[in-house]
Amino acid sequence: MKPTVHDIARLAGVSLATVDRVLNGRPGVRGVTREKVERAIGSLGYVRDLAAANLAKGRTYRFTFILPCNDNSFMIGLKREVEAAMERSSVERTRIDIATVPAFDADALVRKLEHFLIEGPDGVAFVAIDEPRVRSAAERLVEAGIAVVTLVSDLSASSRQHYAGIDNIAAGRTAANLMGRFLSKVDGRVGVLAGSMMVRDHRERLEGFLSVLSEDFPQVAILPVMEARDDAAVTEALVREALRRHVGLNGIYSLGAGNRGLIRALREVPPGKRPVVIAHELTASTRQALLDGTIDAVLNQDAGHEVRSAIRVLKAKADGLPVLAAQERIRIDIFLKDNLP
C-alpha cells in the first residue's frame, strides 16, 4: 500500500494538519517538528495523491488563451481547438477562457498580459509577438507565479516557461530540402511568399529555407521575397505578377498564410507548366490543392496538438510537476497527397 498522510503523521508523531503544513511548505512549524516530518516523508517514500488533494481543495485550474483576432483559416482553427478544450475542461477541474487581441499589435498584447497579471489565472498561453515589452510583460507574469506558455510563435527563451509550437527554422530547412529535390531542372528559380518579416515564425522559416538552398542547392536562384501580409488578394496579385515576369519560375515556397490567393493564381497556369509549390498549414483549400496537384507538399502544425499540449504544460507548471519533453514536442507534419489525414 502506498503511504498516506496518516502514515507520515503516525511515524512523525504529529497531527495531519502539521504534516500538511510541511508538505505544502506553509509557515508556522518549528524547525525540529518540520525535520521530524521530513524524515518520515523521506523514509516512507511518500508521494502525494494530487487528485485527492485537488478534491479536498476544491481546486479548479484557470487558464487563459490570448489569441489574435485574425481571420485566416489557421487562426480560426486554433480558436476552435481551444473552444473544444473548453468544453471538455469542466470534467477535468479546469476552466479555460479565451481573450482576443488585434493581430500584430504588440501594445494590445502587452495590455492584455498586464490585465491577467491582475486577474491572476493559474496560467496564460498566448501567440507571442517577439518584442521587448512583450517579453517583460511575460516575465512579470512568471514572477507572479502564473505559468506562461507561448503558442505557435515564440518569444526568446528566457521569458516564458514553454513554447507550444514547431521549430520554424527546421520547417524552412525542410521546405528547402523538398524544393531542391522536387525541382527537376537543377538550375531553377524559386520565389518565396511571406506574410510579414515582423513575425518571428516567418523570419525563421525564411532563414532556414535560404540557408539549406544555398548550402545544398547552390544552382537554384532565389527571387526577392514577396511580402503579402497573409492577405489572399495581395498574394494572388503578387503571384500572378511573378509568374508573368519570371517565365522560368520553377518553384514557390509560401511560408505564411493567404494560400487561397496563391492557389487561385496557380490555377490559371496550365498544369504541365506549374511550378513546384510548397506551402504551410493544412486547410480546406491547401488540402484540395494537394489532391489536385496544384500544391506539391504542405508543412503543417497541428493546432489541436498545440492547444492540448499547452494545457498539459500549464497544468504541470501549475502543479510544479515536470513536463515530458518528448510528449510535448510539436512536430512538423509533412503532407503529400498520399498521407493526408
Added chain:
Amino acid sequence: MKPTVHDIARLAGVSLATVDRVLNGRPGVRGVTREKVERAIGSLGYVRDLAAANLAKGRTYRFTFILPCNDNSFMIGLKREVEAAMERSSVERTRIDIATVPAFDADALVRKLEHFLIEGPDGVAFVAIDEPRVRSAAERLVEAGIAVVTLVSDLSASSRQHYAGIDNIAAGRTAANLMGRFLSKVDGRVGVLAGSMMVRDHRERLEGFLSVLSEDFPQVAILPVMEARDDAAVTEALVREALRRHVGLNGIYSLGAGNRGLIRALREVPPGKRPVVIAHELTASTRQALLDGTIDAVLNQDAGHEVRSAIRVLKAKADGLPVLAAQERIRIDIFLKDNLP
C-alpha cells in the same frame, strides 16, 4: 456549483446509496425509485467526478502490454517507452505490466491473450499478428469486458477496440511519392526490401508503395521484392547482390527493419552513385545515415506516442469514456536530414 450526488439524493428524496446504485447501474433498485433518481440526474445535468469516484473505490487501473521479444531497435525502443510509462504510472493510479512472447508466433500470442482472459486486467495492448485465432482471442477479451488495443501492427477492425499505430498503406504511398519525385532519372529501377510478407504492416506498406508508383510514376521499374526477415546480415547480402546485378538500380525502399545491413552495403557504393533510399523507423543508425546522405528520407512512427496513446485509450475504454480521435491518430513522421528531432 456543479451538482453532486448529494444534490441528486435530496432532489429525488432518496439516500446516497441508492443514487450510487442507479449511477453505476447496479441492481436492487425498484423501477419507480430508479426513475425518480434518473429524472433528478437529468434535470440537474449531473456529471460524475471520476477522480473522486476512483479515490473512494481505491481503484487502480491494470493494463498489460504484450510485446514480441524482437531484438530490432524499434521493438527495443517500444519496450523502453512502456517501461517509462510504468515508472510514471504509480502516480496515476495505474499499474502497467509487460509480457513478452516470441516474435511472429501466433500460437504463443494466442496463449498469452488467453492467459490474460483469466487474469483479467482492465486492458491489454499487443502487437498483433493478423490471424483468425488471434482475432478470436481478442474478441473473447473484449466480450469479457477487457479493453483491447492493437499496437504498431493491426488486426482487422472488428476484433479490437482501437489501433495505436500508423496507417501503413498511406506510409507506403508516401514513400512511393517521395521516391518518384526524388528519382532524377525518370526511368529508374527501384528495389524493395521487406521483412516478411506474413506481417500485415509490411504487406500494407508494399501495397501502398506499388499502387502509387504504378499510378503516378509508371515509367519506374520495380524489381522483385527482397524478403530479408528484418535481419541485418541477410539484408546486407541481398542489397549487395542487388547493387551488383542491377547496375542501374536507382532507388531502394526499405519497408521493414534490419536497416543496419542496408546501410553497410550502401556505404560501399561511391557517394555519387548511390541510389535514392527511403527507409522506416528513426534509429541511431538511420539517423546517422540521413545526416551523411546514405539515406534520403525516413518514415517514422513515434513509439512513445503510440504507447501513451494506447494507455489513454485503454483508460478511456475502462471508464466507458469516448476517445478523442484527432488526439489519438498516430501520424507518419517524415524525416529528412533537416527536420530531425
Added chain:
DNA sequence: CTGAAAGCGCTTACAG
C-alpha cells in the same frame, strides 16, 4: 506553534 474535527465527491459494507 500544534491538533481535533469536518469536509471535498464518491463508494461500500452493513443493517434493516
Added chain:
DNA sequence: CTGAAAGCGCTTACAG
C-alpha cells in the same frame, strides 16, 4: 429494496 455511517487521501477553518 433502501438507508445511515464510515472511509478513500488530502485540506481547512477553528480552537487552543
